[in-house]
Amino acid sequence: MKWHLNPLLLKEFRQRMRTIRAPLVITAYLFAMSALTVFLLYENVQGQLYLVQPTKSQQVFALVSLLQMVVVAFLAPAFASGSVSGERERKTLAVLLTTPVGPFGILFGKVVSSSALLVLLVVLTLPVYSLVFLYGGAVPAQVASVLGFQLVTIVVISAVCVLFSTIALRSTWSTVFAYGSVGLMTVIFGALGYGLKSLYEQNPIDYSALVWSHFFYALDPLYVEAAFLGVVSAAPHVWVPFVEFYAVVIAILLVPSLWRLRPQWFSWLPFVSGTEKQYQ
Amino acid sequence: MILTQNLTKRYGKTLAVNNLNLNVDRGVIFGLVGENGAGKTTALSMLATLTLPSSGRAYVCGHEVTREPQAVRRAIGYMPDSFGVYDDLTVMEYLRFFAQCYGVDRRTISRRAEELLERVRLADKRDVYVNHLSRGMQQRLEVARCLMHDPDVLILDEPSSGLDPKSRLEMRSVLAGLRELGKTVIISTHILNELAEVADEVGILLRGELVAVAAVQVMVQHSSAYRTIVIDGRDLGDDFVKALFADPHVAEVRPLTPGWEVLYAGTLAQQAELLSRLVSEGYSITQFREQPTDIEQLFLRLAAIQEGTIS
Numbered sequence: 088m089k090w091h092l093n094p095l096l097l098k099e100f101r102q103r104m105r106t107i108r109a110p111l112v113i114t115a116y117l118f119a120m121s122a123l124t125v126f127l128l129y130e131n132v133q134g135q136l137y138l139v140q141p142t143k144s145q146q147v148f149a150l151v152s153l154l155q156m157v158v159v160a161f162l163a164p165a166f167a168s169g170s171v172s173g174e175r176e177r178k179t180l181a182v183l184l185t186t187p188v189g190p191f192g193i194l195f196g197k198v199v200s201s202s203a204l205l206v207l208l209v210v211l212t213l214p215v216y217s218l219v220f221l222y223g224g225a226v227p228a229q230v231a232s233v234l235g236f237q238l239v240t241i242v243v244i245s246a247v248c249v250l251f252s253t254i255a256l257r258s259t260w261s262t263v264f265a266y267g268s269v270g271l272m273t274v275i276f277g278a279l280g281y282g283l284k285s286l287y288e289q290n291p292i293d294y295s296a297l298v299w300s301h302f303f304y305a306l307d308p309l310y311v312e313a314a315f316l317g318v319v320s321a322a323p324h325v326w327v328p329f330v331e332f333y334a335v336v337i338a339i340l341l342v343p344s345l346w347r348l349r350p351q352w353f354s355w356l357p358f359v360s361g362t363e364k365q366y367q
Numbered sequence: 368m369i370l371t372q373n374l375t376k377r378y379g380k381t382l383a384v385n386n387l388n389l390n391v392d393r394g395v396i397f398g399l400v401g402e403n404g405a406g407k408t409t410a411l412s413m414l415a416t417l418t419l420p421s422s423g424r425a426y427v428c429g430h431e432v433t434r435e436p437q438a439v440r441r442a443i444g445y446m447p448d449s450f451g452v453y454d455d456l457t458v459m460e461y462l463r464f465f466a467q468c469y470g471v472d473r474r475t476i477s478r479r480a481e482e483l484l485e486r487v488r489l490a491d492k493r494d495v496y497v498n499h500l501s502r503g504m505q506q507r508l509e510v511a512r513c514l515m516h517d518p519d520v521l522i523l524d525e526p527s528s529g530l531d532p533k534s535r536l537e538m539r540s541v542l543a544g545l546r547e548l549g550k551t552v553i554i555s556t557h558i559l560n561e562l563a564e565v566a567d568e569v570g571i572l573l574r575g576e577l578v579a580v581a582a583v584q585v586m587v588q589h590s591s592a593y594r595t596i597v598i599d600g601r602d603l604g605d606d607f608v609k610a611l612f613a614d615p616h617v618a619e620v621r622p623l624t625p626g627w628e629v630l631y632a633g634t635l636a637q638q639a640e641l642l643s644r645l646v647s648e649g650y651s652i653t654q655f656r657e658q659p660t661d662i663e664q665l666f667l668r669l670a671a672i673q674e675g676t677i678s
Contacts, residue, residue, distance in 0.1 A: 102454070
């Protein structure tokens with residue numbers, strides 16, 4: 088069988104990259120990241136470049152990486168949260184659903200196209216990291232793992248946002264859910280992990296508090312990124328529960344999303360009578 | 368080609384389509400006429416595999432819509448009653464995108480797109496952004512989009528809705544051209560006269576039920592000879608009424624609040640000319656629309672003819 092690239096993906100790439108917005112975002116972001124990195128490196132040594140040490144360079148690398156993670160985490164919903172609800176509002180979804188592309192093709196195309204610009208941003212910052220390499224402090228394997236985890240986080244957040252955008256009928260609501268999810272991932276889970284760890288430190292007998300603390304920390308992409316950077320001490324494969332948990336979340340969200348797109352697939356269920364409202 | 372057997376759709380307690388039995392043969396252009404809320408859109412969306420029937424069966428090209436939806440999707444081109452277009456795509460890219468959704472190969476796409484743009488009279492707009500086209504052009508483009516994968520069946524839900532008389536005329540000629548392609552077409556509308564030169568057969572849908580099916584000429588013959596046009600605008604006073612009566616097809620003009628109701632005996636083309644003339648004479652017209660045929664009256668009339676109470 089002949090292999091075809093998802094047509095939705097091609098269309099979305101064309102639409103997203105055609106406007107002035109995409110190059111502007113990329114240029115502004117690269118400029119900001121470069122300026123920040125140079126400033127941090129320079130500020131660390133008070134202008135005396137011979138004072139640059141690998142440990143200081145490592146701190147700059149950690150700070151820039153964490154900042155990049157925050158930026159991509161909060162930019163991802165901007166690209167993904169209106170993806171399917173926007174199609175519904177523009178009244179283009181019904182026609183799309185009568186093509187053989189199908190719900191999985193639509194969701195896949197939307198997740199990949201929403202992630203694409205952010206993935207491009209992350210990849211394009213590699214030369215910025217080379218400034219840090221110049222003075223040592225970060226090895227390529229560490230940089231690769233940090234960037235790799237950023238890419239995973241982008242795809243996870245985009246997937247969650249696209250699914251919420253399918254479940255919520257309006258873009259306003261899908262944006263609320265999307266930013267709520269990112270807030271939960273980056274702030275609430277981290278705060279819960281920190282709170283439970285503090286509880287354990289006050290009362291070391293309560294071991295379950297420590298277990299739950301590790302669990303919540305592992306769901307926070309900033310914490311996992313910090314673990315990759317060696318800023319915090321964590322279990323060796325702290326990214327595994329992160330990936331597992333969000334894979335389950337995505338699988339759960341997929342069910343109502345498919346119901347919204349193709350209720351016919353659920354007609355075998357005893358409570359589906361064919362009198363339900365249509366959402367295309 | 369299209370067959371429905373007791374096709375029914377309920378939304379909660381509301382019966383949208385009730386035991387619809389249709390049989391549309393290959394190559395036939397079938398018009399489904401009904402007032403707003405009669406169930407036309409629901410019936411067509413069940414045929415287009417978008418809506419799950421509550422009961423009954425529907426077959427398109429021999430494929431049952433709930434059991435073989437993917438085969439049905441490949442066999443149909445569906446144009447919904449209200450649709451949107453993608454911004455930042457040119458006409459050619461728009462057609463190419465939908466053809467790719469159906470897996471049409473690249474060389475065929477370019478050739479077919481050129482042919483179809485010629486057919487819907489948009490050949491000179493191939494590099495124009497879709498969102499820069501007028502509504503009428505977008506609706507013609509939708510017809511071309513439906514044909515990109517060369518389906519056997521076209522399902523067109525109110526293809527002329529919201530268009531001015533000139534655009535409706537252009538759309539009507541595009542629809543009439545579908546006959547040459549030998550496609551089976553089902554078109555819904557709430558204006559019976561629109562089907563006069565397009566359809567072979569017409570079915571009347573009344574509150575979800577198909578109450579009559581007849582040849583289009585029979586239907587049109589028994590509907591009123593007059594079209595009712597509602598016109599509104601700024602400062603349309605007595606001189607405007609005089610300007611209306613300058614058209615020999617204007618039979619009667621009645622005041623509305625706001626605007627005027629015109630009983631018109633001319634064709635759609637003459638209607639378009641009337642609008643052009645009024646605009647060229649400097650009248651500021653904000654609304655110029657044809658009132659739908661009173662389907663219920665038409666059905667009662669047909670029923671009375673069948674019963675022999677009137678001739």
